[in-house]
Amino acid sequence: MTITNEIEILLVEDNPNDVELTLRALKKNNLTNRVQVVKDGAEALEYIFANGAYAYRKVEHHPRVILLDLKLPKVDGLEVLRRIKSDERTRVIPVVVLTSSKEERDLVESYKLGANSYITKPLDFESFVKSVAELGLYWLLLNQPPR
Amino acid sequence: MKDQYKTKKQLIEKLEVLRNQLVGLKKAETKRKRAEEDLKVREDSLQKVIEQTPNAIWISDEHGTVIRMNQALRDLLEITDGEIIGKYNILRDVQVIKQGFLPLVKSVFEEGMTVNFVIDYYTEKEKQVELAHKTHKVLQIVLSAIKNKDGKLVNAICQHRDITERKHAEEALRLASAYNRSLIEASLDPLVTIGSDGRITDVNAATEKVTGHSRGELIGTDFMDYFSEPEKAKAGYQQVFQDGFVQDYALEIRRNDGHLTPVLYNASVYRDEQGKAIGVFAAARDITQRKRAEEAIESLARFPSENPSPVLRVKRDGTLLYANGASYMLLHDWQLEIDKPAPLALQEAASETLTQQTRKMIDTEHRQRIISFFVAPIVNAGYANFYGRDVTERRQAEEEIRNLNAELEKRVRDRTAQLEAANKELEAFSYSVSHDLRAPLRAIDGFSRVILEDYTDKLDDEGKRYLNIIESNTKKMGQLIDDLLAFSRLGRQEIRVSEMDMGKLAKSVSEELKLAVPERKLNITINTLIPAQGDQAMVRQVFVNLLSNAVKFTRPRDTAFIEITGSGEGNENVYSVKDNGVGFDMQYVNKLFGVFQRLHSSEEFEGTGVGLAIVQRIIHRHGGRVWAEGKVNEGATFYFTLPRERRE
Numbered sequence: 001m002t003i004t005n006e007i008e009i010l011l012v013e014d015n016p017n018d019v020e021l022t023l024r025a026l027k028k029n030n031l032t033n034r035v036q037v038v039k040d041g042a043e044a045l046e047y048i049f050a051n052g053a054y055a056y057r058k059v060e061h062h063p064r065v066i067l068l069d070l071k072l073p074k075v076d077g078l079e080v081l082r083r084i085k086s087d088e089r090t091r092v093i094p095v096v097v098l099t100s101s102k103e104e105r106d107l108v109e110s111y112k113l114g115a116n117s118y119i120t121k122p123l124d125f126e127s128f129v130k131s132v133a134e135l136g137l138y139w140l141l142l143n144q145p146p147r
Numbered sequence: 148m149k150d151q152y153k154t155k156k157q158l159i160e161k162l163e164v165l166r167n168q169l170v171g172l173k174k175a176e177t178k179r180k181r182a183e184e185d186l187k188v189r190e191d192s193l194q195k196v197i198e199q200t201p202n203a204i205w206i207s208d209e210h211g212t213v214i215r216m217n218q219a220l221r222d223l224l225e226i227t228d229g230e231i232i233g234k235y236n237i238l239r240d241v242q243v244i245k246q247g248f249l250p251l252v253k254s255v256f257e258e259g260m261t262v263n264f265v266i267d268y269y270t271e272k273e274k275q276v277e278l279a280h281k282t283h284k285v286l287q288i289v290l291s292a293i294k295n296k297d298g299k300l301v302n303a304i305c306q307h308r309d310i311t312e313r314k315h316a317e318e319a320l321r322l323a324s325a326y327n328r329s330l331i332e333a334s335l336d337p338l339v340t341i342g343s344d345g346r347i348t349d350v351n352a353a354t355e356k357v358t359g360h361s362r363g364e365l366i367g368t369d370f371m372d373y374f375s376e377p378e379k380a381k382a383g384y385q386q387v388f389q390d391g392f393v394q395d396y397a398l399e400i401r402r403n404d405g406h407l408t409p410v411l412y413n414a415s416v417y418r419d420e421q422g423k424a425i426g427v428f429a430a431a432r433d434i435t436q437r438k439r440a441e442e443a444i445e446s447l448a449r450f451p452s453e454n455p456s457p458v459l460r461v462k463r464d465g466t467l468l469y470a471n472g473a474s475y476m477l478l479h480d481w482q483l484e485i486d487k488p489a490p491l492a493l494q495e496a497a498s499e500t501l502t503q504q505t506r507k508m509i510d511t512e513h514r515q516r517i518i519s520f521f522v523a524p525i526v527n528a529g530y531a532n533f534y535g536r537d538v539t540e541r542r543q544a545e546e547e548i549r550n551l552n553a554e555l556e557k558r559v560r561d562r563t564a565q566l567e568a569a570n571k572e573l574e575a576f577s578y579s580v581s582h583d584l585r586a587p588l589r590a591i592d593g594f595s596r597v598i599l600e601d602y603t604d605k606l607d608d609e610g611k612r613y614l615n616i617i618e619s620n621t622k623k624m625g626q627l628i629d630d631l632l633a634f635s636r637l638g639r640q641e642i643r644v645s646e647m648d649m650g651k652l653a654k655s656v657s658e659e660l661k662l663a664v665p666e667r668k669l670n671i672t673i674n675t676l677i678p679a680q681g682d683q684a685m686v687r688q689v690f691v692n693l694l695s696n697a698v699k700f701t702r703p704r705d706t707a708f709i710e711i712t713g714s715g716e717g718n719e720n721v722y723s724v725k726d727n728g729v730g731f732d733m734q735y736v737n738k739l740f741g742v743f744q745r746l747h748s749s750e751e752f753e754g755t756g757v758g759l760a761i762v763q764r765i766i767h768r769h770g771g772r773v774w775a776e777g778k779v780n781e782g783a784t785f786y787f788t789l790p791r792e793r794r795e
Contacts, residue, residue, distance in 0.1 A: 015586050015590075017586070017589070017590035017593070017594070018586065018589065018590070021589070021590070021593040021594075021597075024597070070582075071582045071583075099582070100581070100582050100585040100586055100589065104636075121585075121589060
């Protein structure tokens, strides 16, 4: 966990296996040194809004992208998304909803709340790696985030 | 003469004789003269009498020509002697001839009769020789013959009396009488006059009609003879003589054929100049119609009075005008009294309906009973009629139905709530499944792959094979989860109805399938399919599943023959997918459409056993049916129907 460097990716994921597999996939694309992992929605909000354990942070120091699982302990992913997108300071952060759910209502609700992308975690590890890698490349390399 | 002078003596004698004769002659002469004078005196005095008599007279000769008339006649008819004497002859009088008196007049001159007649002299334009040519007179004439000693007619004398005034008076009286008569006759009511002795003195035509007797038959007979109750009739006219009148005296007139006419008599006496009652004038009014009407009213009045339901009438001011027997029985708690204030509920309804001129219904309660009143205002008459009905049972039934409905609604609500809760639970469950069941699989799959990637040099072939088995099973598990979720989602998904070109749909699905298995020889025939209404995506899934099955279960065949048909039958469309595949045993047909039900091993034919369950669910949700026919090794045919008119 790097605290000195500016965080490029915030991964909000409670399942350690998924975290590990995701990090592995990112690592394969040389992106691991820029990932911050939080384990639940509450922590994600503390991090994003620089309070609680992350009070030393500055809200303005946005991650380049947030990979957000929907099914999270304490505060669920949709609520986190809502808070991010309803705050002037954070609404510009691209949020990619990354979940195993294929439920349509999750998708609809995510876009309604302002999710920038929605990716169903494929069961097939290869395609999972591929989509995560593509995501990382897309947001971190190809896209210029608004300043 | 010569012989007369023979002797002196003789001569003297002769002379003496002659002298005597002379004297005699002189005497005779004197006598005659005296007689003549006497006659003249007599004639003069007669003339004077005639002249001065107040009767108007003329005298004619034996031929009728007037030879003398008197002053009275001159004055009466304003005529002069010059106009009449020697000129006027009654036998040639135009009016005498015109008015038919000539034979009478002739009888005077020819037979010496005395006649009496009345002649009307009216002035005509053309002047004729007649007596009264200057003035209109009605004259009564008495004409008589004057005869001599031998009975021979020598003169005629005519006396005239002026009766003009009398005639006029009589005429006026006659006209007045005719007028009265016509008034009497014009009356439709039988009118009759009765003398003090009770005899009929006059009747009109209406009386003739009602009695069946003619006027002639009636007059002079007893009034009382023409009634069903003669004594009562007699008492009636006696009462009139006594009191001067009767009013609405009821009698029945009996006609000669026995028919009775009910009448009401109004009668009064009429009196002479001295005020003595000399008769009764009686007018009858035929009340047959009225009686009939009264009877009709009476019989109609029985409708409310015999009505077993309450019927009442209430005046605008709230007074109770009428209440039938049923009202007193059924509304016993109201203590109804005619001409007293009606119960408040009725007063209010009467006033309201009369003011608004609308009908309405009101309910009133009477110790366990409910009476419903239809209130009909009679605005012109200023009252309202109330027609009641005992609606207790109906109201109870209605109340029961209401309660049942309410209970039913509550049950439906409860059940709906339960269903909704169950649905929510199911949704939460499937949501959970979709997230949580997948995560471990992802881990198993992922880390198996990690081992294969990172530790491939430390594994022998058997180890790698096991890992591959793990991987393929996780994939299968994933597929099962997906199918199950898809199936459960189907139950909740909304159906979006549109027109579907079933042929096009089947064709696109079959093309896709052909691409997926390029190694297979597929002969898919799509007949003309009748279009249908339904959710295109869902029905497409039906074709996908059925055709996939057909392709799958024809795998052992060199060439797969698959045929799709679809036509209208009754109020539904029937579609079928037939193949020449391995078929199935009809005894397991019931298991075909169950979830996870499979008739083949996964080694033989892969699959999760959800495809046909999904087909069934989609078709059921469209209001259609599914079934299948097959035989082991002889292929299978799957049918589904879609209703012609989709229920919304």
